[in-house]
Amino acid sequence: MLRLFFLLVLVAAGSAGAVVIRDDVSDSRYRLAASEFAPLVDLPVEGHGVLIAPRWVVTVAHAVAWQPGLEVVVLNGVPRAVEKVIFHAGYRKLPQELVDTALKSGDASDIVEFLAASDDIALIKLTASVTDVAPAKIFLASAAGKQIEIIGKGATGNGAVGHSPHGPNRTDLRRAFSTVSTSEGRWLSYVFRQTPSALPLEGSAGNGDSGGPLLVKAGEERQVAGLTSWKSSSDNRLISHPGKYGQINYGLRLAHYLTWINATIAADGAE
Numbered sequence: 001m002l003r004l005f006f007l008l009v010l011v012a013a014g015s016a017g018a019v020v021i022r023d024d025v026s027d028s029r030y031r032l033a034a035s036e037f038a039p040l041v042d043l044p045v046e047g048h049g050v051l052i053a054p055r056w057v058v059t060v061a062h063a064v065a066w067q068p069g070l071e072v073v074v075l076n077g078v079p080r081a082v083e084k085v086i087f088h089a090g091y092r093k094l095p096q097e098l099v100d101t102a103l104k105s106g107d108a109s110d111i112v113e114f115l116a117a118s119d120d121i122a123l124i125k126l127t128a129s130v131t132d133v134a135p136a137k138i139f140l141a142s143a144a145g146k147q148i149e150i151i152g153k154g155a156t157g158n159g160a161v162g163h164s165p166h167g168p169n170r171t172d173l174r175r176a177f178s179t180v181s182t183s184e185g186r187w188l189s190y191v192f193r194q195t196p197s198a199l200p201l202e203g204s205a206g207n208g209d210s211g212g213p214l215l216v217k218a219g220e221e222r223q224v225a226g227l228t229s230w231k232s233s234s235d236n237r238l239i240s241h242p243g244k245y246g247q248i249n250y251g252l253r254l255a256h257y258l259t260w261i262n263a264t265i266a267a268d269g270a271e
Contacts, residue, residue: 154208169208176203226251
C-alpha cells in the first residue's frame with residue numbers, strides 16, 4: 001500500500017500532508033482557503049488531482065492505482081461522479097521485492113531508479129462536465145529556476161523534525177513555496193531549504209499530497225507545471241521520517257505529457 005511506499009521515498013506526496021513548513025514560521029501563514037485554487041480535486045482518503053478540462057482531471061497514477069473502482073472525487077466542495085480512469089501505458093507499480101530489498105539494506109537507490117523511469121500519470125474522466133469551476137492551464141515552458149507554489153491537504157510538520165510517516169495524510173489545505181532545481185523529461189525537482197536560503201514561506205510536499213499541483217506564475221495567472229509525485233534524500237537512503245530540510249521532491253512535469261493528455265482526451269471523444 002502507498003503508506004509503506006511513503007516511508008521509503010514518498011511516491012507520496014499523494015499523500016503529502018497539507019504541506020511541510022519551516023520550523024521558524026507560524027503555521028497560520030501557510031493556511032489556504034479552498035477558493036484560492038478552485039480546480040484542486042480531492043481523491044478519496046488522500047491525494048489530489050487538478051481539473052484541466054470540463055470532464056477531465058489529471059493526477060499521478062500511484063494516487064489512484066491503489067483505489068480500484070474509483071467512483072467519486074470532490075471538486076469545489078461538490079462530489080463528482082467518475083466515469084473511468086485511464087493510466088499511461090508507461091506506468092508501473094512499485095514491485096514489492098524492491099521495497100523488501102530496500103528495507104533490509106537501507107538503500108533506496110533501486111526504488112529511486114524505478115520511480116524515475118515510470119510514467120506516473122493518469123486521467124480521470126468525470127461523468128458530467130464541470131460548469132462551476134474553470135479548468136487550470138498547463139505551464140508549457142521550462143520551470144527551471146522559477147518559484148513554485150505547492151498545494152495540498154496531506155500530512156504536515158516542519159523541516160526540523162519532518163512529519164509522522166503514519167499520518168494523518170488528510171489535514172487542512174496549506175500552500176508553500178520553493179524554487180525549481182531541475183525541469184526536464186518526466187520530472188521537475190526542488191529541495192526543501194532552510195534559513196538563510198529558504199523563501200519566506202518555504203515548504204515541501206508531505207505524504208498524502210500526491211497529485212497536488214505545483215503552480216508557476218504566468219503573468220497574472222497561476223498555471224500547473226507539475227504534480228507532486230515522489231521524494232528522496234540526497235544519498236538515496238530510506239526516508240523514515242519524511243519532510244526534513246534537504247529533502248528532494250519530484251513533481252510530474254505535465255508539459256512532458258501534453259501530447260499524451262491531448263491524444264487521450266481526443267480519442268475518448270469528450271471535452
